[in-house]
Amino acid sequence: MPEQVSGTTPGPGAGRESFGSRLGAAMAARGPLCVGIDPHPALLKAWGLDDDAAGLRRFSLTALEAVASLAAAVKPQVALYERHGSAGLAVLEEVLAEARNQSVLTVADAKRGDIGSTMAAYADAWLRDGSPLAADSVTLSPYLGFESLRPALDLAAETGRGVFVLALTSNPEGASVQHVGGKDSVARRITEAAAAENSRYAGSLGSVGLVVGATVGSALADLELDLAAVRGPILAPGLGAQGATPAGLRTTFGDAYPLVLGTSSRDILAAGPEIRGLREAALRTLAGLRGE
Numbered sequence: 370m371p372e373q374v375s376g377t378t379p380g381p382g383a384g385r386e387s388f389g390s391r392l393g394a395a396m397a398a399r400g401p402l403c404v405g406i407d408p409h410p411a412l413l414k415a416w417g418l419d420d421d422a423a424g425l426r427r428f429s430l431t432a433l434e435a436v437a438s439l440a441a442a443v444k445p446q447v448a449l450y451e452r453h454g455s456a457g458l459a460v461l462e463e464v465l466a467e468a469r470n471q472s473v474l475t476v477a478d479a480k481r482g483d484i485g486s487t488m489a490a491y492a493d494a495w496l497r498d499g500s501p502l503a504a505d506s507v508t509l510s511p512y513l514g515f516e517s518l519r520p521a522l523d524l525a526a527e528t529g530r531g532v533f534v535l536a537l538t539s540n541p542e543g544a545s546v547q548h549v550g551g552k553d554s555v556a557r558r559i560t561e562a563a564a565a566e567n568s569r570y571a572g573s574l575g576s577v578g579l580v581v582g583a584t585v586g587s588a589l590a591d592l593e594l595d596l597a598a599v600r601g602p603i604l605a606p607g608l609g610a611q612g613a614t615p616a617g618l619r620t621t622f623g624d625a626y627p628l629v630l631g632t633s634s635r636d637i638l639a640a641g642p643e644i645r646g647l648r649e650a651a652l653r654t655l656a657g658l659r660g661e
């Protein structure tokens with residue numbers, strides 16, 4: 370029987386439950402796992418599916434069915450839907466709607482960021498009530514300046530949704546930008562801006578999260594970043610296929626570990642297409658994240 374997460378679909382008007390509060394409840398009830406839905410061409414082939422919209426649909430809905438009751442969130446990778454054009458985006462709309470039906474929170478991994486006027490349109494697409502692509506949260510790139518994300522930060526607060534801002538990404542190239550400045554690094558500026566933004570949220574978890582790769586090793590200590598002070602969820606991709614382990618995450622994040630939502634895509638999806646195999650792979654990762 371799936372464990373219900375209260376308020377997965379935000380209600381109308383002010384006073385609705387915040388994303389941070391809903392995600393905190395989901396992590397407490399189910400554990401700190403986010404399963405990525407990344408329909409790579411190679412995975413579609415391995416599942417015996419065609420690299421077209423029908424294959425994409427079958428893949429995504431199967432992965433969702435397998436993990437919806439055990440993950441705190443699912444994270445569809447938007448690029449892998451976009452590569453199928455409008456038919457792919459129609460599948461993504463269906464996946465987001467089905468996740469709502471199955472009471473699992475969604476992170477649309479779209480990594481959006483632009484000048485404010487265009488940012489308002491991105492915010493509308495991913496965070497506005499009634500938008501066909503509305504998700505519970507979306508990933509954002511702060512490369513145009515944290516404040517350029519304002520339309521998304523404000524709309525998320527208004528609609529009970531959330532954002533995850535890239536701070537320290539899991540790829541090795543990220544350091545060439547994010548570590549610049551040493552103790553006053555680019556990453557520090559982003560984490561401090563996120564912390565300030567979370568002061569508008571009551572409760573233990575704000576709705577402005579960060580993306581910090583599970584693979585960042587000693588970077589948090591080297592850059593003297595205090596992620597616990599951010600009071601927002603930390604989406605940590607890089608488990609499995611990129612080499613990070615659930616046990617290693619505790620060392621990497623230290624005091625901030627209770628805020629961490631570990632995310633894994635290919636490592637779990639490679640166990641498909643059978644629901645049972647997918648569930649077992651997700652449960653193995655979850656057990657590791659729980660320290661079992």
Ligand SMILES: O=c1ccn([C@@H]2O[C@H](COP(=O)(O)O)[C@@H](O)[C@H]2O)c(=O)[nH]1
Pocket residue numbers: 405407446478537538539540580581582606607608609610611632633634635636
């Ligand atoms: O720093 C980042 C930000 C996002 N990602 C995304 O997460 C998944 C990881 O997939 P795996 O198969 O588990 O490696 C993918 O969608 C990335 O675009 C990231 O890896 N690192």
